[in-house]
Every structure is written in structure tokens, then in C-alpha cells.
Amino acid sequence: MKCPKCGYLRQDQDSHLMEGVCPQCGIAYCKWKENPVPAQEQSFVPEPTNYSIQPVEHWSRRALNRLLEVPDSVDSHAFWGRVALFIAFIIWGWSFILGGIDWRSIGGSFLHNVNLPFHEFGHVLFRPFGRFMTILGGSLFQVLMPLGLMLAFIIQRRDTFAASIMLWWSGQNFIDVSPYIADASHRAIPLILGLSEAYHDWGNLLSMTGSLHRAGMYAGLSFGIGVALMLLSFCWGGYLLYRQHRNLNRLRQL
Structure with a gap:
């Protein structure tokens, strides 16, 4: 049987090891199939938020807006x-x-x-x-x-x-x-x-x-x-x- 993680092909001389375990990297074949990527290797995907990045208005633009401000x-x-x-x-x-x-x-x-x-x-x-x-x-x-x-x-x-x-x-x-x-x-x-x-x-x-x-x-x-x-x-x-x-x-x- 070929290891799904490291690709090692089990040989006859590996018969002394437990079936379903890779002699090369030691994973259990059945568990690897259920969860092929270890938790520590999974990439973190942040949860979406409602926050948006607002552009910072330049001080000259703010000053101009203040100078031209009129009441609503x-x-x-x-x-x-x-x-x-x-x-x-x-x-x-x-x-x-x-x-x-x-x-x-x-x-x-x-x-x-x-x-x-x-x-x-x-x-x-x-x-x-x-x-x-x-x-x-x-x-x-x-x-x-x-x-x-x-x-x-x-x-x-x-x-x-x-x-x-x-x-x-x-x-x-x-x-x-x-x-x-x-x-x-x-x-x-x-x-x-x-x-x-x-x-x-x-x-x-x-x-x-x-x-x-x-x-x-x-x-x-x-x-x-x-x-x-x-x-x-x-x-x-x-x-x-x-x-x-x-x-x-x-x-x-x-």
C-alpha cells in the first residue's frame, strides 16, 4: 500500500510493522484519509467582519473643506x-x-x-x-x-x-x-x-x-x-x- 502522505510503498520486509501504518513516516492511513492536512498545517482563514478601511483624508483637503463649509x-x-x-x-x-x-x-x-x-x-x-x-x-x-x-x-x-x-x-x-x-x-x-x-x-x-x-x-x-x-x-x-x-x-x- 502506498502512503498518501509521503508516497512510500510498503515492502515485504515491512511485514513486522502494524498494518495500516506507514513504515516511513508513521501515519495511520485511515486517519490521514479522514483528515489529510494536520491542524497545525492548516491555513488560518479569518472570519469576515463588517469593518471597512476608510482612506485618510489629506490635511489640505480637510482645511479646504473647512474654509468652504456652509450650514446645511x-x-x-x-x-x-x-x-x-x-x-x-x-x-x-x-x-x-x-x-x-x-x-x-x-x-x-x-x-x-x-x-x-x-x-x-x-x-x-x-x-x-x-x-x-x-x-x-x-x-x-x-x-x-x-x-x-x-x-x-x-x-x-x-x-x-x-x-x-x-x-x-x-x-x-x-x-x-x-x-x-x-x-x-x-x-x-x-x-x-x-x-x-x-x-x-x-x-x-x-x-x-x-x-x-x-x-x-x-x-x-x-x-x-x-x-x-x-x-x-x-x-x-x-x-x-x-x-x-x-x-x-x-x-x-x-
Whole structure:
């Protein structure tokens, strides 16, 4: 008889061994036929589960989704109020953009007086970091503060449309700073509380860095950043309103 496991053919000289047992590997023929694969050699087949592997979303995609997030339900009155606000900020923003670096139009806006307290607070906030940062801190905090509010609206309030307005405000602050930079060489802009020209922030900053001759270039750069942020806020806010309008129409159909 031939062994089903090792293929050994039983010989006459193997008659002294028990019948049904392979002289070569020692298995019992009948048991091998019932269970040809030993338990330790059987491959493990896991039981099926209901779990599915979800792809990990890239952080940039998650950030973009958060920036473009809109509420699932949109109240019609609130929506049209946002539309009116959006149109008003577009008109207001273009008045700053088309006005250029002009102290009379920029400084004459009531928004300049709104920005001024934040500018002055920036000097106090950055005072521990030395004289240079104390002087720069006014303009720096003025443009960064709206960006901080923008992040708060995105992360805490999940109000992306309000965040787009804060981006607009940061752009306006860059424009607000630009005539102050351009005046560094002349120091002709009147300062608050009748302070002398010795307290002119950008006159001192550019003198300290030896770049007073680049005042016009820095002013143009500040103005350009402000225009870019305003245009970006228009695109962002307009797209958010478009998505909200789709949700508004969807609710009407329900």
C-alpha cells in the first residue's frame, strides 16, 4: 500500500510493522484519509467582519473643506442679509482699491479711526521685545488682528462668511498702513495727540534699517497685499453665498 502522505510503498520486509501504518513516516492511513492536512498545517482563514478601511483624508483637503463649509439649513432672511452685506463690502473695498495710496482718502475714512486703537495697542503689546518691535508692533498688530478673528470664526464659530469679512478687514488694514509707509521720508502725516515727527513709526523703522529710500516700494507692497486680500475675500465670500443659495433652494423643494 502506498502512503498518501509521503508516497512510500510498503515492502515485504515491512511485514513486522502494524498494518495500516506507514513504515516511513508513521501515519495511520485511515486517519490521514479522514483528515489529510494536520491542524497545525492548516491555513488560518479569518472570519469576515463588517469593518471597512476608510482612506485618510489629506490635511489640505480637510482645511479646504473647512474654509468652504456652509450650514446645511439656511434661513432666507439671514441669507439675503449676507448678500446685502457682501455687496456693500465690495463697493467699499473698490473705493479703497481705486483710490490708491492717498492719505486723504484712506485717513479720512472712519475705518481708519477704528483701526487706530488696535495700532496703538500693538505698540504696548510688543514693547517687551525691544524698541524695533515696539515701533513695528503698531502696524503689525493692526494687520494681524483681523486674521486672528478670521481663524476664530472658522475654528470656533464655523462661520466662514464672517471669516471672509475679516480677511477683507485685514486687507483694508494693509492699505491703511501704506500711506504711513510712503510718508517715511517726509514725515508730513499728522500724528495722534500732536506728537512730533520724531515719533513717526515708519520714518524711524526705515531709518533704523537704512532703507528709507525704499519707502515707496514698501508702501506699494503693503498696498498690493491689501488689494490681493480684498480680492480674495470677494471670491471667497461670493462662493460661500453661492453654496448657501443652493442649500436655500434645496430647503424650498422639501
